[in-house]
Amino acid sequence: MIRLTLVAAAILSATQAMAEEKKEEPVQKVEIKGAAQAYNPRKDDTASKIIVSSEELKRYGDASIGDAxxxxxxxTVGAGGRDIRMRGLGSGYTQILLNGERVPAGFNIETLAPDSIERIEVIRAASAEFSTQSIAGTINIVLKKAVQTAQREVNFGVTHSREANNPRGNLILSDKDGNFSYSVNxxxxxxFFERDSFTDDELIDLTGQPRMARRYLVHDHGYARGIELSPRLNWTLENGDTVTSQSFINKNTFVSNSDRAYRVAVGDAPFYDSDRLESANRNLFGRSDLNWVHKFGEGAKLDAKIGGKRMRSKSQWFETDAHAGEAALQHNVFSGIREWGVSSTGKYSSPIGSDHSLAAGWEAGYTSRDDWRNQRDLFSVSGVRSDKDEGYLASVRNLAAYVQDEWSISKAWSVYGGLRWEGLLTRSSGAGFDPVNNRSAVWSPLMQTLYKLPNGKDQLRAALTRTYKAPQASVLSGRRFTSTNNSQTDTDFVGNxxxxxxxxxxxxxxxxHYWNEGAMFSVAAASRRINNFTRRNTFLDSGGRWVTTTMNNGRADVRSLDVELKFPMKAVMDNAPALDVRTSVSRNWSRVESVPGPDNTLDQQVPLSATFGLDYKTPDGKWSMGGSFNYRGNGLVRMDVNRYSWATPARQMDAYIAWKVDGKTTVRFSGWNLLKQDYRARTTFIRDNGQLASESTSTGVCNIRLQVESRF
Structure with missing residues (x-):
């Protein structure tokens, strides 16, 4: 990592030297900007954040948020785009917000279209305004709000690969009429998809001889469809107050048919050696907020919001398991989730003199969740039927209050201080386990500071934070999820x-370091000490079944180092083309105290990630193009005394080219994962009789997309 930092510093020195030469130009160009244009939240805000604009989200024609x-x-983003991580940490360590509020469990943000998003805020250090359930950081997805002028925009594109086809369209309508404006997205x-994957299981005894070797082949095909609607209405009242209604409705369906079978090379096949699976899942999510902003005298302001949400999900799972080629078990599962909730947030802010900006606020909410599951098993040979009706009711009450102050000590030095109290009460009950009442409360003192050096180019940041990660209701319940072919690598799961x-x-x-417009170099380091660390534990129960559960187990330490460099070529070269360069490297370390080393890092933490990208625009602005390379390192992780995981590094190359036909129409051609690298992940158990391992392989697939964007 030191070598990477030195290389980045060397690049910075070289670009600075070229920039210094450029200062000798006899003619200088003077550009005057308004206050709104001059403000740069990345540079000027005391709280550290990265803003991903709507333009950046659409540059590559991405069909999902994860790709952007x-x-x-x-x-870093895991396979499928759902596991979004900061500092290499997912699984709840990275907080995902939608318009400043946590998304409900089970909601897939990949169903959000990039066209409906105004910006994405990547917040590295916690602030009191948002929930402090953000040990790794926070990603806040902000839906489109502002309506500047009348807009009619339609986008349509088709993504194709050898495994799938994905047509998608988007329509945006917005307009203003006096004090009223609206936008509808x-x-x-x-x-449509058809794909193949496989998993290899093997057992090597103490002499190195294979005792079991078999491959689990999966052929999967089906389709998904979805639609989303996000209307926004804005009123400006006569007294200057603003009232805004914003809603978001998302409906999607996923249908899959799978044929799966074992191919045995050494040893015996499991009892159920093949199966056919038909599944369907239908989700509906809706959310609506009413926001009121009232301005008092002398710059004071009250920003209050009330909202409600509703989620409904239904799933059907029909599985026929075969033994020795004959149907042996019909496994039918009907499940669903019904969730609703109400929430209220508010913030009162007021300047105190010319140096302080004081704010206080609240957040309160109630969520009720009904999770049900009816299982019908029919054993064909014996005719025995087994019915299992399971489910649980859960409610979550959350309440938070905070106060924060941003103090400009001088033009060069600003300090942010905040204190947030956040309490959660989770209650759940259901068949087969005792009722659960889990109460937690966390005080989070927070402090951040920004100091700008006299040269106007360099600045330093520091932050002290107290954050936490609360267990989800589904993990707290004692409800048990069973596996068909129960084994050490395919276990049951029960909550704690x-x-x-x-x-x-x-x-x-x-x-x-900011040395020119659009040119920036940064080095950021962070450390987290986690107490009551939660990890998974696998054991053999009294009934002879392998079970996985979660448990608090000691302490974990996390460290990270991020190096970023970006600049336009015109900042370092005379008469340079309109080429933008960006590169970054992130190195992450962790250590779990309760697991012996070496390699006792957090489960599936990404140790190293890097990006490099180039974007170019022709002088007439009609053509733009670019490419991006992403590297996500992996390696060996010791998750328990006798359990290890390993995965291959991931390398992805994306590219795009866009043609602005006229002032209203753009044609964009994009390609993702051009390297088509396969991905393998392996779990290994060290046992008394040898080594048991399971390795899954996903075939790399290149996706291409043609998209037309038109305004009218």
Whole structure:
């Protein structure tokens, strides 16, 4: 990592030297900007954040948020785009917000169309305004709000690969009429797929001889379809107050048919050696907020919001398991989720003199969740039928209050201080387990500071934070999920009602250098100490079945280092083309105290990630093109005394070219994963009789997309 930092510093020195030569130009260009244009939140805000604009999200024609976020420094995205991570940490350590509020469990943000998003805020250090359930950081997705002029825009594109086709369209309508404005975003698409994957299981005895070797082949085909609607209405009242209604409705369906079978090379096949699976899942999510902003005298302001949400999900799972080629078990599952909730947030802010900006606020909410599951098993040979009706009711009450102050000590030095109290009460009950009442409360003192050096180019940041990770209701319940072919690598799962929240104390520091418009170099380091660390434990129960559960187990330490460099070529070269260069490297370390080393890092933490990208625009602005390379390192992780995981590094190359036909129409051609690299992940158990391993392989697939964007 030191070598990477030195290389980045060397590049910075070279570009600075070229920039200094450029200062000798006999003619200088003077550009006057308004206050709004001059403000740069990345540079000027005391709280450290990275802003991904709507333009950046649409540059590559990405069909999903995950594809866009993987190019953001310090952010990595797992397979499928759902596991979004900061500092290499997912699984709840990275907080995902939608318009400042946490998304409900089970909601897939990949169903959000990039066209409906105004910006994405990547917040490295916690602030009191948002929930401090953000040990790794926060990603806040802000839907489109502002209506400047009348707009009619339609986008339609088709993505194709050898495994799938995905047509998708989006329509945006907005207009203003006096003190009233509105915007409506309607989007939808369909996804057809047919793909193959496989998993290899093997057992090597103490002499190195294979005792079991078999491959689990999966052929999967089906479709997904979805539609989303996000209307926004704005009123400006006569007294200057503003009232805004914003809603978001998302409906999607996923249907899959799978044929799966074992191919045995050594040893015996499991009892159920093949199966056919038919599944369907239908989700509906809706959310509506009413926001009121009232301005008092002398710059004071009250920003209050009330809202409600509703989620409904239904799933059907029909599985026929075969033994020796004959149907042996019909496994039918009907499940669903019904969730609703109400929430209220508010913030009162007021300047105190010319140096302080004081704010206080609240957040309160109630969520009710009904999770049900009816299972019908029919054993064909014996005719025995087994019915299992399971489910649980859960409610979550959350309440938070905070106060914060941003103090400009001088033009060069600003300090942010905040204190947030956040309490959670989770209650759940259901068949087969005792009722659970889990209460937690966390005080989060927070401090950040920004100091700008006299040269106007360099600045330093530091932050002290207290954050936490609360267990989800589904993990707290004692409800048991069973596996068909139960084994050490395919276990049952049961929750732990006694789980406590993980608590983390963190420190962040960074150095930033801005030497020209659009040119920036930064080095950021961070450390987190996590107490009540939660990890998974696998054991053999009294009934002879392998079971996995979660448990609090000691302490974990996390460290990270991020290096970022971006600049336009015109900042370092005379008469340079309109070429923008961006690159970043992130290195992450961790250590779990309760697991012996070496390699006792957090489960699936990404140790190293890097990005490099180039974007070019022709002088007439008609053509733009670019490419991006992403690297996500992996390696060996010791998750328990006898359990290890390993995965291959991931390398992805994306590119795009866009043609602005006229002032209203753009044609964009994009390609993702041009390297088509396969991905393998392996779990290994060290046993008394040898080594048991399971390795899954996903075939790399290149996707291409043609998209037309038109305004009228």
């Amino acid at each position: 976020l993987k190019r953001v420094p310090g952010v 309607v989007g939808g698409g369909r996804y 009602p006694g789980l406590k929240p993980e608590l983390a104390t963190g420190i962040d520091t960074s150095y930033e």
